[in-house]
Amino acid sequence: MPDAAAAEERANARLAWARNATDVKELELQRASVDAGYRSYWRAQVGDGSRIVMDSPPELEDVRPWLRMRALLASGGVRVPQVLMEDTANGFVLMEDLGGPTLAQVIDADNADAQFDAAIKQLLRLQKIQPPLGMGEFGHALLQRDAGLFEDWFLRRHLGLELDADDLQRLEEAQGLLMDNALQQARVVTHRDFMPRNLMPVDDGPAVLDFQDCVVGPVAYDPVSLFKDAFLSWPIERVDEWLARYHARALQARIPVPHLPEFRRDADWLGVQRHLKILGIFARLHYRDGKSRYLPDAPRFITYLDEVLPRYRELDPLREVLDVRIRPAMERMPLPSP
Structure with a gap:
């Protein structure tokens, strides 16, 4: 500093x-x-x-x-x-000057459908861009770094957890499945933080902010980031509906999305990968950078995991580690005040 x-x-x-x-x-x-x-x-x-x-x-x-x-x-x-x-x-x-409030500050249960429809329009434009040569890739190295953020900063630094060999194997098995899923998806330009606090409501928008880290990445990443925000939660039934709405419009725009059931799984699994990463980032912001206003949102991501993990037996190893080790440790560890 x-x-x-x-x-x-x-x-x-x-x-x-x-x-x-x-x-x-x-x-x-x-x-x-x-x-x-x-x-x-x-x-x-x-x-x-x-x-x-x-x-x-x-x-x-x-x-x-x-x-x-x-x-x-x-x-x-x-x-x-x-x-x-x-x-x-x-x-x-x-x-x-695009104005004061972000989409995160003006969206609510009544206007969310219209606001997300406008956001999807901008997202589809982004995804249709031909990536330039040399553009960064959302590849194995980036996924490994994301996994390390969760283990190093959230589990070890924040919760003080040192997993035993069996728990480490379960976590690594689940992380491997999430990585494989991400790497097998169709590739498009990916914002990586396409969420309401990075969108500004304007007449011809919303305008997109914080885009400097765009990469070539999995097609489901930005849609799930939009609807499963780091700072704003919605009922999972509405999220499923919005993902289906995005999927229909993506097909019309010739974005390379798979059939809806497969796309929904891809989005769910990328959501899990992203939630684990963000837990690590929020812990790092608190302990390394002295920015404590993010870590109190950690329970939001546990709720996301609780909603999605029961849908997929393949991710039971992660669910077991969450229930047996992570959740009890979080209950013992009070979160810092924002």
């Missing part, structure tokens, strides 16, 4: 750049949002409205992958923020 002097120096550089970029000498910046990475977003009032300044310190988070991916998604018709000025050397970007 930067010290106070470095933070003040960066703040001065950010303000000077924003004043120059907007040609408003008296401009002031107000914090617009905070995320789990090193980027920060600042709102600037100008004559005809407001702008957003993205601050991405080059030594911590290179802004160029974000800009390259923004251009790729825009080329496919995906609604992304309009960039007005960029400074890659210093890590500053001036862009349109």
Whole structure:
């Protein structure tokens, strides 16, 4: 984490750049949002409205992958923020202000069908993009890293669990099945965090945010991320209905999805893989980065697992480890306050 002097120096550089970029000498910046990475977003009032300044310190988070991916998604018709000025050397970007609330803040049980219909439209545009040569792959190495996050940070660091040989074998067996399923699916451009807090409600949107880590990945990954959010839960019956709705529209758009029963299994299994990974990430954010507001959501992911694992006997080894080792350890370990 930067010290106070470095933070003040960066703040001065950010303000000077924003004043120059907007040609408003008296401009002031107000914090617009905070995320789990090193980027920060600042709102600037100008004559005809407001702008957003993205601050991405080059030594911590290179802004160029974000800009390259923004251009790729825009080329496919995906609604992304309009960039007005960029400074890659210093890590500053001036862009349109899409407004305040994210989709996560405005969606509710009554408007969810319409909101998700609009989100699916953007997702299908994203999935139809031809991946450029050299684009990152959601492959075995990434899956192994995700599995390691769960074991190293959530089980060992947070819960203090050291699994015995039998439990490790059960966990590795289940993780192997999840990995094989992910690797066997059709491949499309994959956001990897296509969820309501990364979508902004606008008339021609929703606009898609936080897309710099897009890869070529399994076709069911983003749909299940959208409907089984890290921060917002829905009844599983509605999730199943939305997955079927996405599937029908994907077939019409010629996205390479399998028959619905197979697609539903693929989405469920990717959901399990993703939930385990996020548990590891939330624990790492708490213990390594001092960001404790994420870990209190951990029980949400256990609920997701409880809903899905009984559907698939093949995943019984994971269910056994969850019931016998993980759940009792969580009950003994109070979660930090957000």
